[in-house]
Structure formats: structure tokens, C-alpha cells
Amino acid sequence: MAHFYLVEELADSAVGSDVIVTGPEARHAVTVSRVRVGETLRVGNGRGLVVEGEVREASGDRLVLSVQAVTEHPAPARRVVLAQALAKGDRDELAVQAATELGVDEVVPWAAGRSISRWEGPKVAKGLARWSAVVREATKQSVRPWAPQVGQVATTADLVKRAGSSRVLILEPTATRSLAEVDLGDESDVVIVVGPEGGVTPHEILTLEAAGATTVRLGDSVLRTSTAGPAALAVLSVRLGRW
Known part of the structure; x- marks a missing residue:
């Protein structure tokens, strides 16, 4: 190593x-x-x-x-953000670790409607500290000049605000459009939204779509919350010319 x-x-x-x-x-x-x-x-x-x-x-x-x-090393011309739903066990941390190794520029903990794990009170600081430690170690392991940022815990309303200035893509197995083909828009940030074990709720999808977000699928299989984000990042790395 x-x-x-x-x-x-x-x-x-x-x-x-x-x-x-x-x-x-x-x-x-x-x-x-x-x-x-x-x-x-x-x-x-x-x-x-x-x-x-x-x-x-x-x-x-x-x-x-x-x-x-x-x-x-110059910063990437276009940032890629992972809005990762809080998940039980260490599945969200596994997603953050792999996403860091694959080149994500920011990870945002999302308190999704179906998230079993909840960060409330003292758990917020503890959770952010843990994610920051995971990002730091993964940055070192992958020898990355730029360490990803760890954002504050986001609600769906916070993601709606991001949709006003970023290209927000919701990973949804039933979507008709493929991430490999969907229009990525202009030079704004690309935000990948990944739901928890139970997926993104219909209400969350409708709310985000009304703000300009788009649902996309990765393929015919249904991936775990710990692997969906990293898989999407791999696709985006190719499409954005990073790889």
C-alpha cells in the first residue's frame, strides 16, 4: 500500500x-x-x-x-455529491467509504422517511464525527489529493433546495431512464440521492421531482443502499471524463 x-x-x-x-x-x-x-x-x-x-x-x-x-492538484471542474440516506448497521458508512475511494466530492447524510437509523440530539455530532473519520481514512487509502466534505444532516426539504442549483438524480429501480443515458445538465453539481433499505418513498420522489430532480435506474438488479451510490459514482466518473 x-x-x-x-x-x-x-x-x-x-x-x-x-x-x-x-x-x-x-x-x-x-x-x-x-x-x-x-x-x-x-x-x-x-x-x-x-x-x-x-x-x-x-x-x-x-x-x-x-x-x-x-x-x-486542481479541484474537479464539476462536483459530484452523494446524498446517502441514514441506514441501519454500518451500511451507510460502507457507502461513504467506497464513495470516497471512487472520487465523490461531498457526502451528505440524509434523514429519509424510511431511515431506520436516526441521528437526533448527541447522535448528530457522533454520526458526523464517524463519517468524517471514515472519509479521512478512505482518502488516505485511495491517495486522494482532495478530501470530500461531510455535509450537515439533510432533510428532504434541504435536498429540494439543492435541486434549485444542482442536477439531482434519485436512484430508483423502477425508473424508466438509465443513469448511463440521462442528461446531466450544465456545469452544476451532480447530486446522487440514495434511499435507505426500504427505498425512497413515493412522496419524497414526487417532492424532489417537483423541484427539478429526476429518477434514474442503474440496471435491472436492485442494489443495497451500501452499493447503489458507489455504483452510480462509477458511472458518473466515466461520463464526466474523470476515468
Whole structure:
């Protein structure tokens, strides 16, 4: 596995300078990944900046990297957003993990009508923290220069507002139009809406369609809530020229 670490405070660096990584990230590199002096690794800030260099110090919770290359990766011209319904167990987290690896730019927890899992009170902060941790680790695993954003918990009314400025596509197995063929619109964000285990309710579909959203299907099979979003992202990555 490629060694890639996130240091959000990482700023512009020059070739020949040192980058110092401390705290949990450095401790993980030294004690878990067994990074040693002389190895080459990459460090990013999650906002497009990635530096690559040789490790010249690795001890405890301190890692010093001698920079050999600096790359600024531009943000995608068009953002892809996953509005993932809250689901029981860890199915929503599995969707978020895979979506991050596949290149999603933002994940939004959606409190859908048929969501069994509910984030209320202290559960909101706990749930957002968990999703943020999943996104962070998946960003590192997939060596992504840009880390996806984790949005606030959204209601259907919030998704309706997004439909006013974004191309909102609702994954629905009974839809007549295919995601592979549907018009993606202009340069606005593309938002994929994925329902929970019981699917998106007819009322939610009608409400979102009235705001400009479109129902689309992926194929003849019915996918789980944990796999539908990532499958859609793969299709969009091809259609948008990312892959």
C-alpha cells in the first residue's frame, strides 16, 4: 500500500525544505505502517496540495520529510455529491467509504422517511464525527489529493433546495431512464440521492421531482443502499471524463 498521510495544516512547501508531521498521524506512520528513514512517502492537506519526499527522521510521534516534489492538484471542474440516506448497521458508512475511494466530492447524510437509523440530539455530532473519520481514512487509502466534505444532516426539504442549483438524480429501480443515458445538465453539481433499505418513498420522489430532480435506474438488479451510490459514482466518473 502506498504511504500517504493527511496533514490539514500543510502549507506551500519548496523542494529541499522539510515537512514535519507530528501527533497521531506521525505515530501511526512510525508504529503501525513501520515507516523508516530512507523511505519515500507523500503527505497531502486534503485541499489539492501533495508533497513527496524522503523520510530523514521517524521516531515516536515525529516524522520529518525532506521534500523532493510538490504538486498542486486542481479541484474537479464539476462536483459530484452523494446524498446517502441514514441506514441501519454500518451500511451507510460502507457507502461513504467506497464513495470516497471512487472520487465523490461531498457526502451528505440524509434523514429519509424510511431511515431506520436516526441521528437526533448527541447522535448528530457522533454520526458526523464517524463519517468524517471514515472519509479521512478512505482518502488516505485511495491517495486522494482532495478530501470530500461531510455535509450537515439533510432533510428532504434541504435536498429540494439543492435541486434549485444542482442536477439531482434519485436512484430508483423502477425508473424508466438509465443513469448511463440521462442528461446531466450544465456545469452544476451532480447530486446522487440514495434511499435507505426500504427505498425512497413515493412522496419524497414526487417532492424532489417537483423541484427539478429526476429518477434514474442503474440496471435491472436492485442494489443495497451500501452499493447503489458507489455504483452510480462509477458511472458518473466515466461520463464526466474523470476515468
